[in-house]
Amino acid sequence: MVLTTRKHGENDIILEVMTLDRGRHLGLVRGGRSRRHRPMLQPGNELDLTWKARLSDHLGQFQIEPHALRAGDLMTNSVGLTALQHLAFLLRLLPERHPYPKLYSALAVVLDHLESSDAAAALLIRFELELLRDLGVGLDLTSCAANGTQEDLVYVSPKSARAVSRQAGLPYHDKLLPLPSFLLDGQRQKGSELTWHDVTEGFELTGFFLNRHLMERNGEDSGTRDMLVGALEKRFRADFPWNFQ
Known part of the structure; x- marks a missing residue:
C-alpha cells in the first residue's frame, strides 16, 4: 500500500509503503517520475512489489506492478x-x-x-x-479498573488506560475520559x-x-x-x- 513518495534526483522517487510481511518499508523506484509510473505511485494504491538490495540495511530498489488503484477516488x-x-x-x-x-x-x-x-x-x-x-x-x-465489572462502562482512566464503570467513575467523572x-x-x-x-x-x-x-x-x-x-x-x-x- 502506497503511503508517500518523495523526489530523488531528476527521475527517481523514494517510495514509502505499508506491507504485510515487512511493515512500513522504503525503497527507490527508478524512473518513478515517469508518465508510466506516476499513476501507480499515488497514495492509497496497492502494488505488487519486489525489493532488492546488496545488504539488508540498504535502501534498496523496488520493482513495481499495479494491483488495486484506488487513489483517484480517494483524492477527489x-x-x-x-x-x-x-x-x-x-x-x-x-x-x-x-x-x-x-x-x-x-x-x-x-x-x-x-x-x-x-x-x-x-x-x-x-x-x-x-x-x-x-x-x-x-x-x-474489557472491564472496570475499579471493580472488575463488564457492565455500563462509560469512562477510561487517563492513568491506567483502562475502562471504568459509571458507578465507580461518577465521583471522578471530570478527571476521566469518555x-x-x-x-x-x-x-x-x-x-x-x-x-x-x-x-x-x-x-x-x-x-x-x-x-x-x-x-x-x-x-x-x-x-x-x-x-x-x-x-x-x-x-x-x-x-x-x-x-x-
Whole structure:
C-alpha cells in the first residue's frame, strides 16, 4: 500500500509503503517520475512489489506492478485526502520493517470505506486504537479498573488506560475520559445510529493517548488529524444534519 513518495534526483522517487510481511518499508523506484509510473505511485494504491538490495540495511530498489488503484477516488474528496495523510503520519510512528499484520489489514478496510461518513469515522478511531496497542499503550476496555465489572462502562482512566464503570467513575467523572459505546463489543444495538457526539468522544479518547505518546518521545503532531476531523464533521453535517440540531 502506497503511503508517500518523495523526489530523488531528476527521475527517481523514494517510495514509502505499508506491507504485510515487512511493515512500513522504503525503497527507490527508478524512473518513478515517469508518465508510466506516476499513476501507480499515488497514495492509497496497492502494488505488487519486489525489493532488492546488496545488504539488508540498504535502501534498496523496488520493482513495481499495479494491483488495486484506488487513489483517484480517494483524492477527489477532502475526507479521502486528509485520511491518507493522517494514516501515513500514524504509521510513521512505528519502526521500519517490522510486520504489523492487523494494522495492514485494517488499513485496507479503512481506505475501502471512506465514502461512508459514519463507517469511516468509526474505522479511523478503531485504527488509532489498534495503532496504540502496537505502540505499547493499548487501552483495556474489557472491564472496570475499579471493580472488575463488564457492565455500563462509560469512562477510561487517563492513568491506567483502562475502562471504568459509571458507578465507580461518577465521583471522578471530570478527571476521566469518555468511552463511547460503539468501541465496546456488543454494546451498541444493531441498527442504532452513530452520532457526531460519539465520534468526537472517540477521537478525544484516542487523541489523548496519541498526544501523550508523542510528548513522551518529543514528537510533534503533524496537524493532519485536525484536518481529518474537520473534513469528517463537514461530511457528517451534510449526510446527517439532524445530528447537529
